[in-house]
Amino acid sequence: MIGLTLACTMAIVGASAKATVDKQIEDTFVGDFVVSSIFQGAFSSSIANRLEGVDGVEDVVSQRFGFAEYDGGFAGIGATDPDDLDRLDLTLATGAPADLTLDTVLLGTSFARSNDLTIGDTVELEVNTGTVEWTVAGTFEASSLVSSGLLTSLETFEKAGYPAQDYLLVVYDEPGATGMQDKIDQALADQPIVTAKDQAAYAAEQREPIDQFVLIIFALLGLALLIAVLGIVNTLALSVIERTREVGLLRAIGVSRGQLRAMITLESVVISSLGAILGVLLGIGFGLALMTAVRDEGLDVIRVPFDQVAVFLLLSVVIGMLAAILPARRAARLDVLDTISTE
Numbered sequence: 001m002i003g004l005t006l007a008c009t010m011a012i013v014g015a016s017a018k019a020t021v022d023k024q025i026e027d028t029f030v031g032d033f034v035v036s037s038i039f040q041g042a043f044s045s046s047i048a049n050r051l052e053g054v055d056g057v058e059d060v061v062s063q064r065f066g067f068a069e070y071d072g073g074f075a076g077i078g079a080t081d082p083d084d085l086d087r088l089d090l091t092l093a094t095g096a097p098a099d100l101t102l103d104t105v106l107l108g109t110s111f112a113r114s115n116d117l118t119i120g121d122t123v124e125l126e127v128n129t130g131t132v133e134w135t136v137a138g139t140f141e142a143s144s145l146v147s148s149g150l151l152t153s154l155e156t157f158e159k160a161g162y163p164a165q166d167y168l169l170v171v172y173d174e175p176g177a178t179g180m181q182d183k184i185d186q187a188l189a190d191q192p193i194v195t196a197k198d199q200a201a202y203a204a205e206q207r208e209p210i211d212q213f214v215l216i217i218f219a220l221l222g223l224a225l226l227i228a229v230l231g232i233v234n235t236l237a238l239s240v241i242e243r244t245r246e247v248g249l250l251r252a253i254g255v256s257r258g259q260l261r262a263m264i265t266l267e268s269v270v271i272s273s274l275g276a277i278l279g280v281l282l283g284i285g286f287g288l289a290l291m292t293a294v295r296d297e298g299l300d301v302i303r304v305p306f307d308q309v310a311v312f313l314l315l316s317v318v319i320g321m322l323a324a325i326l327p328a329r330r331a332a333r334l335d336v337l338d339t340i341s342t343e
Helices: 002-028 046-052 109-114 154-159 180-187 199-242 244-252 257-293 306-323 325-332 336-340
Strands: 033-037 057-070 073-080 092-094 104-108 122-127 130-140 150-153 168-173 194-197
Touching: 002 199, 002 257, 002 306, 033 180, 046 057, 046 168, 046 180, 057 154, 057 180, 073 154, 104 109, 109 130, 130 150, 150 154, 168 180, 180 194, 194 199, 199 244, 199 257, 199 306, 199 325, 244 257, 244 336, 257 306, 257 325, 306 325
Parallel strands: 073 150, 104 130
Antiparallel strands: 033 168, 033 194, 057 073, 057 122, 057 168, 092 130, 104 150, 122 130
């Protein structure tokens, strides 16, 4: 029961997280292709220039990324050309693209709120070259392509000592252009770690870490389920021992070995199914409560994977049948006269 409770809870967390990612990408994805490293790292800025020369490409928007120390912790810093903010369809809560000049920065609304920062305030950051002070020029709503807490211009980014390497490229096709995936892939043929993805492929890539995390959790919970199976086997084995005389009487009045095995198997299935139903109900309750509690953190889509829940319930029946094999076999092989004479 406990194992299935945790499994259902994690299934809801994983499904909700993936649904949130899909929704965010669907709502905020811009451009036709996203170019990035398979290792989620930086790559040469010359690739952007190369893609701009591909037939059918209308524009390429560069984004860069780095970390800085802020207020005892680390903050992610994104960088792009201020003229491309409209291209990225970035929603500015305050300020305007023209305000993003040298030594200024835009803050994500959640970052600004949590640090009590507004337009005109100074943000002091520790970077590789030392301490920099940037003036807050506005705030923006995070999106699937711009999720850092801070966003500055490429000029300010390089002035702070960050390398002139891109982290993400957003490629826009010319109207009516065809075969662009093949053309871009050909342009990137000598860059095996850099790939171009459309919206569907990009969403799948963003879901992959969530799937891996959930699989790891399920693998660990598999040990708990194995222990539960051993518990059912032990319970049935003790039940057969304690009811040896009852088994003998049943055999004496005409119950066949097959019927006896079926009876013990049914008992095992009832035990496992009852635990599974309680575990699923508790797991769904805990999962919904957990996702409701973290809704303000950005996980605003709650999804119950009923297909996985159905699989869990089906597995519980199968596990109950398998757990009954040895106890049922032992009960069926008991000698009738010996069992009847047992006190």
